[in-house]
Amino acid sequence: MLSKSQARTFFLVGTLLFSVLFLFLTIDTVRQVPAQTRAKNITPAVARGKHLWDQNNCMGCHTLLGEGAYYAPELTKVYERRGAAWMDVFLKDPQAMFPGQRKMVKYKFSDQDRQDLIAFFKWIGEMDLNGFPPRPSRDLNAGLPAQVTPPAPPSTRADVPAPRPTTQPSSQAATRVGAAPQVAAAPAMPVKFQQLCVACHMLGGKGGRVGPALDGVGKKYNVTSLRKWLEDPQGVKPGTAMPKLPFTAQELDQMVAFLLAQK
Amino acid sequence: MKFKSQKVAYWFFAACMLLLTLQLTYGFIMAFAHMGLDGLHDYIPFNAARATHTNLLVVWLLTGFMGATHFIIPEEADRELHSVPLAYLQLVSLLVVGVVAIIGFHLNWWEGRKFLEIPRPLDYLVVVNVLLFIYNIGMTVWNGKRFTTTGIVLFMGLFSAALLYLPGMIYFTNHTFDSYFRWWVVHLWVEGVWELIMGAILAYLLIKLTGVDREVIEKWLYVIVGLTFLSGILGTGHHYYYIGTPRYWLWIGGLFSALEPLAFLGMALFAVAMYRRSGRQHPNKISLYWTVGCAIMAFVGAGFLGFAHTLPQVNMYTHGTLVTAMHGHLAFWGAYAMIVLAIITYSMPLMTGRKLWNNMPGLLAFWTSNIGMVGMTGAFAVAGIAQVYLERKLGLDFMVVQKEIEVHFFGLTLAATLFSVGITLFIYNFIKHGLPRDEMVGDQSLDAEWVEPHQAQTVSAAPAPEKSTPKTGKKAKA
Numbered sequence: 238m239l240s241k242s243q244a245r246t247f248f249l250v251g252t253l254l255f256s257v258l259f260l261f262l263t264i265d266t267v268r269q270v271p272a273q274t275r276a277k278n279i280t281p282a283v284a285r286g287k288h289l290w291d292q293n294n295c296m297g298c299h300t301l302l303g304e305g306a307y308y309a310p311e312l313t314k315v316y317e318r319r320g321a322a323w324m325d326v327f328l329k330d331p332q333a334m335f336p337g338q339r340k341m342v343k344y345k346f347s348d349q350d351r352q353d354l355i356a357f358f359k360w361i362g363e364m365d366l367n368g369f370p371p372r373p374s375r376d377l378n379a380g381l382p383a384q385v386t387p388p389a390p391p392s393t394r395a396d397v398p399a400p401r402p403t404t405q406p407s408s409q410a411a412t413r414v415g416a417a418p419q420v421a422a423a424p425a426m427p428v429k430f431q432q433l434c435v436a437c438h439m440l441g442g443k444g445g446r447v448g449p450a451l452d453g454v455g456k457k458y459n460v461t462s463l464r465k466w467l468e469d470p471q472g473v474k475p476g477t478a479m480p481k482l483p484f485t486a487q488e489l490d491q492m493v494a495f496l497l498a499q500k
Numbered sequence: 501m502k503f504k505s506q507k508v509a510y511w512f513f514a515a516c517m518l519l520l521t522l523q524l525t526y527g528f529i530m531a532f533a534h535m536g537l538d539g540l541h542d543y544i545p546f547n548a549a550r551a552t553h554t555n556l557l558v559v560w561l562l563t564g565f566m567g568a569t570h571f572i573i574p575e576e577a578d579r580e581l582h583s584v585p586l587a588y589l590q591l592v593s594l595l596v597v598g599v600v601a602i603i604g605f606h607l608n609w610w611e612g613r614k615f616l617e618i619p620r621p622l623d624y625l626v627v628v629n630v631l632l633f634i635y636n637i638g639m640t641v642w643n644g645k646r647f648t649t650t651g652i653v654l655f656m657g658l659f660s661a662a663l664l665y666l667p668g669m670i671y672f673t674n675h676t677f678d679s680y681f682r683w684w685v686v687h688l689w690v691e692g693v694w695e696l697i698m699g700a701i702l703a704y705l706l707i708k709l710t711g712v713d714r715e716v717i718e719k720w721l722y723v724i725v726g727l728t729f730l731s732g733i734l735g736t737g738h739h740y741y742y743i744g745t746p747r748y749w750l751w752i753g754g755l756f757s758a759l760e761p762l763a764f765l766g767m768a769l770f771a772v773a774m775y776r777r778s779g780r781q782h783p784n785k786i787s788l789y790w791t792v793g794c795a796i797m798a799f800v801g802a803g804f805l806g807f808a809h810t811l812p813q814v815n816m817y818t819h820g821t822l823v824t825a826m827h828g829h830l831a832f833w834g835a836y837a838m839i840v841l842a843i844i845t846y847s848m849p850l851m852t853g854r855k856l857w858n859n860m861p862g863l864l865a866f867w868t869s870n871i872g873m874v875g876m877t878g879a880f881a882v883a884g885i886a887q888v889y890l891e892r893k894l895g896l897d898f899m900v901v902q903k904e905i906e907v908h909f910f911g912l913t914l915a916a917t918l919f920s921v922g923i924t925l926f927i928y929n930f931i932k933h934g935l936p937r938d939e940m941v942g943d944q945s946l947d948a949e950w951v952e953p954h955q956a957q958t959v960s961a962a963p964a965p966e967k968s969t970p971k972t973g974k975k976a977k978a
Binding site for chain 1: 530533534536538541545546547548550551605608610611612613614617649673674675676677678679680715718719720722723725726729730733734736740741742743744745746747748749750752816817819820821822824825887891892893894895896897898899900902
């Protein structure tokens with residue numbers, strides 16, 4: 238039968254032993270983390286981005302590395318999923334990007350701030366996280382339509398394992414370059430389309446599910462209506478979830494031409 | 501109440517009630533936001549509500565622990581508190597820091613690290629505050645007429661909690677290191693040294709309420725806190741699966757956090773066994789409910805539900821989803837909120853002399869708050885599992901999934917309403933007790949039929965072997 242002094246010994250010895258073990262493992266972890274997290278890529282911009290992340294308590298809504306609150310999307314792979322261009326537009330005015338939806342505070346980020354945050358997310362996305370986040374076993378949003386113009390590569394990294402063809406998340410497709418020839422004759426897919434539009438719209442069965450699919454959109458609308466819609470979605474249809482995206486005149490022309498070709 | 505300075509505890513408990521009420525309010529704000537009713541967004545954005553909700557929890561629990569300490573330590577050390585003015589100063593300054601921090605959250609002033617959102621300048625004030633507290637309690641224990649295991653374990657718990665606040669104040673540029681050492685505070689608090697505090701309060705209450713020999717209970721206290729550290733220290737590894745730390749944490753964290761429920765199981769079995777063995781009936785039934793209920797709910801919430809998503813294979817999918825909120829709510833309620841409410845229900849009649857211990861509001865408070873909290877846990881569980889399946893298995897977009905699970909937050913709100921009714925009744929009873937009275941000092945008639953802890957300790961040598969026999973079976977299980 239255990240006596241009180243034996244119980245005390247059990248407590249003291251156990252605590253001491255496991256504390257020492259924990260410290261030993263911590264020392265080893267501290268040695269390994271820089272390589273595993275690609276710490277050499279922590280530029281001043283990344284450090285400033287992390288500071289912004291903390292200063293604004295982004296973790297109070299989002300998760301990063303799976304840590305945080307559960308009100309807003311997990312951001313570990315956001316760079317890979319959305320790309321720098323989308324993130325830049327989004328961070329300027331988050332609510333404009335998702336009108337009428339769950340709100341994010343409109344922070345007054347400077348151009349530099351946004352670039353720093355994007356650099357921070359890029360660095361986070363490149364860590365070796367022992368397999369997190371898991372790949373969905375069945376991806377309903379699988380893949381993107383192939384593009385003719387290769388985008389500015391958001392995440393072409395040597396250490397990414399080759400994506401499996403069938404279960405590929407939409408985000409990964411951003412790195413693939415023109416695989417399907419069906420749009421070869423049509424106007425090339427604008428870079429901005431691939432950076433922004435597919436976050437919400439599907440084309441060829443691939444893309445987001447927030448807005449309607451864009452297949453056949455060229456049959457329903459003409460140049461004027463499409464242009465008007467892109468220039469002022471709320472003016473055409475008040476309350477729509479479609480944001481007004483910051484296109485230059487040239488980009489708008491390309492976009493309209495591309496959409497008109499989707500017969 | 502034996503000593504006059506124990507009255508200090510009342511004001512700590514009153515602060516607890518206030519902070520708890522505020523915490524619930526912010527919980528509702530978040531539940532409504534999850535349903536799409538975010539009308540307060542411009543004034544209280546979700547991250548402010550969230551930081552306020554969790555920080556209030558931490559502050560009210562700490563205030564409760566401090567109140568409990570001020571009540572328990574004089575009795576265990578058999579002397580008055582070292583300094584009563586210091587205790588009041590410490591309470592007031594703690595509240596001031598808390599209020600400033602919460603106002604700061606609403607003005608986007610914080611450090612933004614989950615659970616440690618308090619801005620750095622205020623961190624230093626917290627440190628000073630806790631040092632005051634530790635000094636006051638330490639001096640009381642040091643100059644005490646006797647040293648009991650319960651008193652020492654309680655003091656050690658508080659002292660280590662203060663020490664472990666420090667790793668959270670180191671600045672790292674590497675986000676992984678930041679997280680790694682943040683968990684030293686958060687995990688080693690709630691799954692480590694706080695359990696020491698909880699175990700000590702539990703032991704104190706069981707000694708008082710069941711009349712079982714102090715030696716028997718304190719021996720078990722050692723076994724339980726021993727199990728806590730045996731599993732809990734390396735169990736920190738379950739936070740190190742997927743944050744950019746080496747792979748070996750997957751099996752170390754998995755193995756040791758699988759053992760973590762043992763400490764809570766031990767606690768539950770121990771409380772129930774002591775309850776069964778209590779020869780006499782203590783008149784304060786409600787307090788016994790909260791005490792034994794705490795041990796059981798701690799096992800369910802912290803032990804069982806924690807285990808449910810702690811294995812790396814499962815955690816890969818549940819990490820960073822509402823499943824964590826499910827575990828978090830019942831764990832904090834069972835392990836820490838209930839122990840504070842238990843010591844409040846135990847000590848209030850002793851401080852005020854009003855025997856509101858078996859009245860209807862008290863009983864209803866116990867049952868409705870517990871049923872409400874179980875309901876909330878259920879709502880989080882369903883929402884969390886649906887989220888995991890739709891988002892992590894099927895790959896649906898986060899916001900699409902959130903729309904799908906909005907309905908479960910309606911269920912959550914209903915259960916939370918029930919829970920709030922229970923808490924309201926508890927506070928109603930608290931207020932009805934009135935203020936602590938000086939006539940109660942030295943009046944031990946309410947505990948009269950009990951063996952004085954003093955005597956129990958000295959007399960214990962003889963009957964100990966006989967009394968401890970029924971526990972062999974339990975030991976094997978633990």
